[in-house]
Amino acid sequence: MKSLIKLFSYLGSVLLICAVVSACAPTKPIVDSTTWLIAPKRVGETRKANSDFWLKMGAVSVNSPFDSKSMVYRLSDQRYEKDFYNGYISTPAEMIGNATRQWLADATIFRATLNQSNTFFPYYTLQANVTEFYGDYRSQGEAVVSMEFYLAMLSSGSQNPFLMTHRYTQRVALNDNRPDSLAKGLEQATSRILQAFEQDLYMGTRNLPKPLGQQKLLSK
Numbered sequence: 001m002k003s004l005i006k007l008f009s010y011l012g013s014v015l016l017i018c019a020v021v022s023a024c025a026p027t028k029p030i031v032d033s034t035t036w037l038i039a040p041k042r043v044g045e046t047r048k049a050n051s052d053f054w055l056k057m058g059a060v061s062v063n064s065p066f067d068s069k070s071m072v073y074r075l076s077d078q079r080y081e082k083d084f085y086n087g088y089i090s091t092p093a094e095m096i097g098n099a100t101r102q103w104l105a106d107a108t109i110f111r112a113t114l115n116q117s118n119t120f121f122p123y124y125t126l127q128a129n130v131t132e133f134y135g136d137y138r139s140q141g142e143a144v145v146s147m148e149f150y151l152a153m154l155s156s157g158s159q160n161p162f163l164m165t166h167r168y169t170q171r172v173a174l175n176d177n178r179p180d181s182l183a184k185g186l187e188q189a190t191s192r193i194l195q196a197f198e199q200d201l202y203m204g205t206r207n208l209p210k211p212l213g214q215q216k217l218l219s220k
Helices: 002-024 090-105 179-204
Strands: 035-038 054-062 070-074 079-088 113-114 124-136 142-153 163-171
Touching: 002 054, 035 179, 054 090, 070 179, 090 113, 090 124, 090 179, 124 179, 142 179, 163 179
Parallel strands: 035 079, 054 113, 054 124, 070 124
Antiparallel strands: 070 079, 124 142, 142 163
């Protein structure tokens, strides 16, 4: 009986010491996450519209593992790593979709460029797929963005609705390995892609087939 009392007394003392030590030990600081916005803006003069009809910005898909809000770093040919403390304010699909729609709206190649949630029938639609969106740190740091664009007309009566397909890749050298430098590099790479696509879209839509049964928008 006395041995049991001694054992319980010993265990109680150990627990008390552990509690005191834990209370006095320094706590690990909480690391706040930082988020970035990738939002390239178009500058320069608007273009003369090639079409009196509207373009609807469709879905933007992003390949894994670049589709989440976390920044992705490429450290070797097969090794990629996500940074859970540095990421984006929204998903790459949302950021690039919004930036592309606004860019083309400012370019005025079509009479209007509408977002995906708009209820107008999509006679002309543009969809995009982001295949690469990361920081490449295998040697000198680079921001890497690759995108594919698909322009289609759904009311043409043709079995092949695609009017244009284009693929672009941009790599932007980074000054250092900080996350803010990567965010700026990704924005710059995306801006270069949108500049190139705008030019190709403008040249490729000069003689667009008109949608079947579509009425022109009212003039301004």
